[in-house]
Every structure is written in C-alpha cells, then in structure tokens.
Amino acid sequence: MDLSSINPILLLASLMVAATPLLLAAVGELVVEKAGVLNLGVEGMMITGAICGFAIAVNTGNPLLGVLAAAAGGAVLSLLFALLTQVALANQVASGLGLTLFGLGLSALIGQGYQGIRPPSFPRLNIPGLSDMPVLGRILFSHDLMVYLGLTIVAGVWFMLKYTRAGLILRAVGENHEAAHALGYKVVRIRMMAILFGGACAGMGGAYISLIRVPQWTEGMTAGIGWIALALVVFASWKPWRVLLGAYLFGGVTVIQLNLQAAGVAIPVEYLAMSPYLITILVLVIMSADKSSAPASLGRIFHASR
C-alpha cells in the first residue's frame, strides 16, 4: 500500500469530473420533484442519454453534437413517462421503474456494435491565465465544457426557482396542484415541461459518463448513478446548492474509493466498490429526519375534475 501515490491536486480535479454526471442528473430531477412529480426513471434516462450521445458522437465525430443528442434522447424517453403519468394518470413509482427497465433494454439494443470503440475526445477548456495558476488552475479551470455547463445549470435552476415568476409557478404546482389549478395554471403542461427538462439533464449526465468520464460504451455502465442522483435530491432537501455540495461529496467518495483501489489498500476491491452505495444509505438515514422541505404534492396524481 502506498498512499503517497495519491496526488491531492489530481484527486480534487477528478472529483469535479466524477461529480458532474451526478450533478446534472440530480439537478434535473430536483426540478421535476419541485413540480410535484417523482420520476424514478433517472437511471433509464441516463443510460439512454449515454448511448444516444455516444452513438451520435462516434458517427459525426463531434462530441458536442453527441451531448445534444443525449439531451434529446433523455427528453424523448422522459416524454413516455410524462404521457403515462400526466395523461394516462398512471402510478408514478411504477411508471418510473418501468422507464428504468425499458431504458436499460433500449440502450443495450442501440449500443450493439458500439462496444470497444473510443469516442472523439472532448475539448478541454483552456483559459489563458486562469488555467495556468499553480494549484487552483489544475483543480478548477482546466476541465471540459460540460463541468461548467453543469455548474451553470445549477446556478440557473437556483435563480429560476428563487427569483423568477416561472419558478414560483413551478413551486406552486409542486406544493399544491389543486390550488395552482384553481388559479388557472396549466398543471399538466408545467409538469410535462419539468419532466422533459429532467430527462434532458439526465441524458446529458449519462453522456458525460460515456463520452468523457469512462470514455467507452458498456451495457449498464451508469451502474446506479441515476439512483444515487435520486437520493441526492433527498439529501439536498430540494435545494439546488445543496445538490452541488452533495454531488461533490459523492464524487469525492467515488474518487477516493478508486484511488484507494489503485493504491492497493488491504480492503478487498468489492468492499471498496460498495462504499458509495453504503454511504448513500447512511446519508439518506441522516437526512430522512427532516421531511418538511419535500414538495407537498410530490408523487400525487393530479386529475382536473372541474
């Protein structure tokens, strides 16, 4: 075992990379849940985004087009969920599960023939001056565009929810859909848009894994990150900035765990690989004491009878 082989600067830099898919998926789901919808299909939308992005990036040679395709793929899949839960008024838990099962199958089907290919590499951002700073430059300012896109989306969601009229309406729909309906807001339409946004975010998060983080395509490669993203929203008490904090926390656990594996710590690999999931459970237990911040209409079916 040689812990000195772990470079703290690289560790922090890779933490930001490891956290990004989680961040994207979780902030999307946060918006969905703020609108009062519980979409358990994050894992399915992520993996679909992962393969859509991968396939388009490989075929066009342009990773940015890949990311766009991933967002579109995730959104199209989430549209299925939206139709089921908002139009056909199906149970959200069951529909979300179905979405995950379906997405895993769909991605495996599309992904045939893409195994073992390297995608075109993503351009790294290089800001003159900032990127050359001694320690901070490596940690903060020399990542790919997607890392900053994730941060921008978090900031945007925070601003929208807190300071804009649209955010207020979204929250109203999530807190009390009957009242929002009585005020004349289109509950179903607003929720549909939120679900599509969540799907696009999850898709991009998936593409980040297949295009940048791994970068490769293997079946089921998201390995539960979508589910951790769901847990993260609970951890964050439905607050965007805490999603950021949580994503970095989990990213950190993943990175440290991988580094420990590489350093050859005396703990078997399998037990180290369990740690992100176990820590998620632990965090859920700690955070579940406070349920007050959950949107009041979360998971409830809305049917406009009048």
Next chain:
Amino acid sequence: MLKLEKRPQPSKAWVWLAPVVAVIATMIAGGALFALLGKDPLVAIRTIFWDPLFSEFAFFYRPQLLVKGAPLVLIAIGLSLGFRAGIWNIGAEGQYIVGALCGAGVGLAFYPMEGWFIFPLMVMAGALGGWAWAMIPAVLKVKFGTNEILVSLMLVYVAEQLLASMALGLMKNPEGFGFPGSRNLQQYPSAHNAELIAGSGMHWGVVAAMVAVIFAYVLMTRHILGFHIRLTGEAPRAARFAGVNPARLILVCLGMAGALAGMAGMFEVSGPAGRVSIDFNVGYGFTAIIVAFLGRLHPLGILLAGLLMALTYIGGEIAQSRLGLPAAAIQMFQGMLLFFLLAVDVMTNYRLRLTWREVA
C-alpha cells in the same frame, strides 16, 4: 374533445381486461420493433409465444417454463403484498442474491457430508438471508422514516459486490483451478435442488411458488393481515383509525418479500444455476416487478403473469439463437409490457367521455 371522467368505482371488467389489452398492444409494438430490426414480425412473435409451447421441440422447452416461472412467481408474490400497501420494495434482486449466498453457504459448509437435513437447512438459510437483507430498508423506514425505495435499490448494488467477493474469495471452489465460482451444487446430492419428476422441470422452488400463491390468496382474502394490507393501500387514513400498526405492516411486508426472494435465489443457485458465480443472477428480481403489476397484485394473476413472462424469456432465447434477435430486444419487450399495462390501466379508474368544450 375527449375527457377523462373518474369512475365512482373501479371497473371490474377492465381490471382483468387491461393486462390482456396490454399484452396484445405489446405484441403489436414489439412486432414493429422486430420489423425495424429487420426480422419478420410474425415469425418473431410466433417464435417467442408459440414455439416454446407447441413446436416440435416444445417437449424440451416446456419444463423451462416452470424453471423460469417459479422464481418470478415466488418473488412477485412477496412484492405484491408490499405494493398493495404502498410499500415499495424494489430491491428484490439484492434479497435474491443474498438468499442464494446464505443458502449456498450452508450447503458448501457441509460439503462433502451427506444428510437429509442439509437441504431443508439451506432453504431456511436462504429465506433468512433474504429476510435479513429486506429488514435493512424495513428497519430504517420504521426507525428513521428513510425512503425504502432508494435503500432497497442501493442494497442491490451492495449485494452484487458481495456476490462478486464471495464468488472470487470465500466460496470459490478449492478444486476449481483458480477459476471464479463455487463448487457445483448439482454434483452434491444432499444440497442439489433436483427435479422431483425427471424431465418435468418441477423442482422444490416450483412447489414453494405454488404454496406461496395459495398462501398469499388465503392471506389476502381471508386473513385480517391481508385486510389491513389492502386497507392501508386503498385508504391510509381509514387504516389508521382502524388501528392498523403501520410499522408492523412495513416489517411484515418487506420481511415476507425478502424471505420469498431469498428462497427463490436459494432454489436457483442449488438447482438450475448450480453454483455461486459472479453473474448467476439474471434480473429476476426486477422482472418480478413487472410480473406483480401484470398479475394485478393478485396471487392467481401473478401465477399467470409469471408463466407468461417465463415464456418471453424462453421464447426470447429461441429467437436469439434462431433469428439472431438481440437479447436486449427481449428486455425492452418486457419493459414495454409494463408501460402498456400502466397506460391501459387508466381505463380501470376513469372512463373516456366525448365532450364539447364548454364556456368556463
């Protein structure tokens, strides 16, 4: 303009019609999917649904129906109890794995001793293992109010790592030339979950599944606990006034689901699978969720749905080898079934009304 209108009472006809419509819709959509993949849709559908039962090689496939259906039914019965009460255990796959590990562990510990008591001990260990794994989300839910959906799902990934660690370490076959995987339990008579009637596919897991169906039927229709489960699911407030103890219900529902899933895993590892290997689990725990819904959370429905789902597994394998249909297409097909079911289900609680847009 079409408008949904809530029915005063769920339609009895649609409760049973919905799965049938969903299956037909899935066949049509699945056929379109197979056509997109360049296969003749009619041949593909016939290969999946007809050939395993009635083709000239059906004698070979029919036993598989029981082998594949038993774990699905066993797990789905357990899940349905919780789903009825609004308790969402979606980590049956993890409970299945841990049950298999515990059962196989007991069997391997006795190797090479022979004795009639070994197999029953393994069954108990499997049930206990699954139960204990399900108790983690149950106790956390009762004590801290933690979301059981996420915890039980996280534990699937933990269980998969545990399985890998066991297959590569503690339970590895000492005479296996360093290959991963345990001793083959099929070659250890006392621990082997053998066919009860040769060539029928009938093993102890099938018997357990039948017993579970009957047990669940009696529980749900004749026992106060079943009444409490249904009451909690349909009217939580009324259940509280009626003195139903929600904590007890959570522990019982998750516990039973875990024990049944654990038993299913144990029967699988000691019978059809034979040994503990990294990838011996094939996702029955997740497919069982579809089975539970397709069977309308009703024991008899689950029995039929389990057999149907087993058919898609077998037919899928045939289509894979004969038509070159990718395995993922079958997985997607099964996912589609759940979608269509959920979509058609709207007709159970609502009816479509043709209305003219009125002035608000």
